[in-house]
Amino acid sequence: MDYIAPLLENLRTVQAKDVSASVLITSGLWLVWKILTVGRREKGLPPGPPTVPFLGNVHKFPAKHVAMKFTEWAKQYGAIYSLKISHSTAIVVSDMTVVKELMDMRAADTANRSTVHIGEVVTDGFHMALSPYGSDVWRISKKALQSFLAPQAITSYRPIAYGESTQMLYDVLHSPKDFYTHIQRATFSFTTSVVFGWRCPSYESQELSMFFESVRLWMKLASSETPPIDLFPILKYVPERWASWKTVVKRTRELQHEIYFRMLGQAEHRLSEGESKGNDCFIERCIQNQASLGMSREFIAHLGGVCLEAGSETTSALVLSVLLCLVAYPEEQRKCQEEIDRVIGSSRSPVVTDYASLPYVQAFVREVHRFRPVAPLGMPHATMKDMEYRGYYIPKGATIFLNLWGVYHNPDSFDRPEEFLPERYLLSEHGTKPGANGDDFRNSLPFGSGKRLCPGMHLANTAAQLHIMNLLWGFKFDPAVDPKTGKSLPVNINIDAYNSGVTLVPVPFDCTITSRGRDREDIIEKQFIEVSETFVKFEQHLK
Numbered sequence: 001m002d003y004i005a006p007l008l009e010n011l012r013t014v015q016a017k018d019v020s021a022s023v024l025i026t027s028g029l030w031l032v033w034k035i036l037t038v039g040r041r042e043k044g045l046p047p048g049p050p051t052v053p054f055l056g057n058v059h060k061f062p063a064k065h066v067a068m069k070f071t072e073w074a075k076q077y078g079a080i081y082s083l084k085i086s087h088s089t090a091i092v093v094s095d096m097t098v099v100k101e102l103m104d105m106r107a108a109d110t111a112n113r114s115t116v117h118i119g120e121v122v123t124d125g126f127h128m129a130l131s132p133y134g135s136d137v138w139r140i141s142k143k144a145l146q147s148f149l150a151p152q153a154i155t156s157y158r159p160i161a162y163g164e165s166t167q168m169l170y171d172v173l174h175s176p177k178d179f180y181t182h183i184q185r186a187t188f189s190f191t192t193s194v195v196f197g198w199r200c201p202s203y204e205s206q207e208l209s210m211f212f213e214s215v216r217l218w219m220k221l222a223s224s225e226t227p228p229i230d231l232f233p234i235l236k237y238v239p240e241r242w243a244s245w246k247t248v249v250k251r252t253r254e255l256q257h258e259i260y261f262r263m264l265g266q267a268e269h270r271l272s273e274g275e276s277k278g279n280d281c282f283i284e285r286c287i288q289n290q291a292s293l294g295m296s297r298e299f300i301a302h303l304g305g306v307c308l309e310a311g312s313e314t315t316s317a318l319v320l321s322v323l324l325c326l327v328a329y330p331e332e333q334r335k336c337q338e339e340i341d342r343v344i345g346s347s348r349s350p351v352v353t354d355y356a357s358l359p360y361v362q363a364f365v366r367e368v369h370r371f372r373p374v375a376p377l378g379m380p381h382a383t384m385k386d387m388e389y390r391g392y393y394i395p396k397g398a399t400i401f402l403n404l405w406g407v408y409h410n411p412d413s414f415d416r417p418e419e420f421l422p423e424r425y426l427l428s429e430h431g432t433k434p435g436a437n438g439d440d441f442r443n444s445l446p447f448g449s450g451k452r453l454c455p456g457m458h459l460a461n462t463a464a465q466l467h468i469m470n471l472l473w474g475f476k477f478d479p480a481v482d483p484k485t486g487k488s489l490p491v492n493i494n495i496d497a498y499n500s501g502v503t504l505v506p507v508p509f510d511c512t513i514t515s516r517g518r519d520r521e522d523i524i525e526k527q528f529i530e531v532s533e534t535f536v537k538f539e540q541h542l543k
């Protein structure tokens with residue numbers, strides 16, 4: 001029986017080897033299976049384009065103007081479809097009834113935001129628009145902004161809106177070629193004035209340059225140039241020498257701190273000199289109510305910064321887009337000006353309240369919102385819990401895109417959606433075609449949905465409407481002229497005439513601007529001297 005012991009021993013070794021080999025093979029197979037199933041659309045999700053292992057649908061995302069691709073997919077997969085972005089899920093909504101049912105009526109379930117690691121690092125977690133729904137930062141910011149941005153409060157900012165718009169007219173009159181930066185300055189300065197009580201009379205001001213640089217860097221961080229850190233959090237730990245985005249994060253943070261704390265410091269200084277030195281801007285009110293609001297100094301500075309970021313480029317994008325459409329559609333421009341001349345005349349410039357009496361101008365602006373929405377994909381929401389909708393399963397944490405471009409370019413809702421036709425807004429309340437159900441539409445749609453609806457909507461409308469009326473009243477806009485041939489150059493209104501990013505901003509363009517008469521020029525000159533009184537309170541830092 002001596003041979004049995006070695007035989008058993010041998011058998012055990014073989015078995016042990018077999019077991020470890022099979023464990024290895026099983027784990028290997030499991031890993032391969034896991035990798036292959038990452039990116040696969042789970043059962044029950046809304047339909048969507050075919051996926052590939054690991055990437056899901058990401059490989060089909062274009063580098064520019066993602067909203068166009070999302071709209072193309074909506075034609076194929078319907079009003080609500082899903083995308084796989086590696087292991088995460090996105091839901092794209094391209095129909096107004098779905099927006100209403102899923103994002104407005106079930107607002108509390110769809111009001112979250114996905115984590116944005118870079119945003120947290122840059123703003124120390126104080127960014128309202130990036131904060132989770134119901135978090136302290138979101139709740140306190142919302143409360144602080146409520147009274148500042150309420151429609152009744154906006155009327156008290158009319159003098160400064162009037163002042164900035166007057167300077168814009170004056171600047172365009174004296175250097176029409178630089179109209180683009182004049183508009184950017186005016187919207188920025190209006191926002192800094194009402195938010196921080198700090199005016200920027202010149203485009204060359206240091207704060208304005210720093211701000212635009214910080215926005216440029218933000219956009220870079222939000223673009224495909226930056227690795228997907230939120231999808232693969234392990235990337236956070238890559239050392240800076242191999243992760244150039246970390247250097248960009250530091251620079252953005254530095255710039256934001258420099259601008260926002262400088263402006264906050266000035267507001268604190270004004271208040272320290274006595275109530276009479278204050279200008280009742282938003283930040284002063286936050287400082288005065290700091291304890292009851294429960295805000296730190298950092299929080300206040302960043303909330304002011306969020307308003308500048310969310311409010312200044314968006315408003316100028318809208319005004320510039322209106323201007324581009326005025327150049328591209330001369331007949332519609334003529335109709336706007338005919339209405340302005342009939343209602344306002346040439347003996348005074350427009351005021352905010354005139355807008356209500358200008359139905360054609362309103363229709364023109366609403367058509368611009370539809371034709372080239374400032375935020376073509378809104379700002380992505382995220383679900384707060386697992387949800388069921390129209391028989392589909394939508395998991396907790398899924399990103400939801402409100403595809404505004406798709407909603408506004410849907411041929412089921414709009415007649416000839418690719419054409420610029422302001423008249424559609426005179427024929428039906430929401431510009432929808434005969435027979436289409438327009439009841440689910442609402443005027444605030446360009447500003448998002450549900451609990452996250454843009455709180456700055458009324459402020460933006462006040463400034464944009466005044467600038468647009470003033471530009472139409474003061475000037476005529478024609479295509480640029482080729483200096484060699486003397487002929488008008490074609491106007492590009494296609495999507496490639498716009499920057500691709502979170503906001504749709506016309507790329508700088510040329511046009512010919514002429515004054516609409518000596519009497520109007522005189523009014524602009526006179527008014528510009530008069531508004532200097534309004535500016536004094538907002539220019540204390542310039543002394």
Ligand code: HEM
Nearest residue numbers: 129307310311314315374375379447448449452454456460
């Ligand atoms: C034409 C100008 C503007 C447009 C088109 C616009 C559009 C938007 C959109 C689409 C959103 C995302 C809404 C959503 O998540 O559903 C948003 C959010 C926001 N906007 Fe605006 N906006 C404009 C001007 C302003 C102004 C002037 C301010 C403030 C001074 C402002 C402050 C904000 C803030 C703080 C948020 C984040 C809200 C949250 O996350 O709860 N916006 N805006």
